[in-house]
Amino acid sequence: MRIVEIQWRKSSFSEQSGNCLELAVVDGDVLVRESDDPAVVVRTTRAKLASFLAGAKAGEFDDLV
Secondary structure, three states: OOOOOOEEEEOOOOOOOOOEEEEEOOOEEEEEEOEEEEEEEEEEEEHHHHHHHHHHOOOOOHOOO
């Protein structure tokens, strides 16, 4: 079994109080977690994340915030 230290990244727009999403890449997949609940991790592909980010940039989710 290979042990990998995960390098989590978060947006510079994240709040300092911990209200943010963190992302990391492991074995080609993207991991996503909430900083205030780091034990829960979602794994997705780069292609799926790219599609989501394109929709977010286009304003498709603006009604959620």
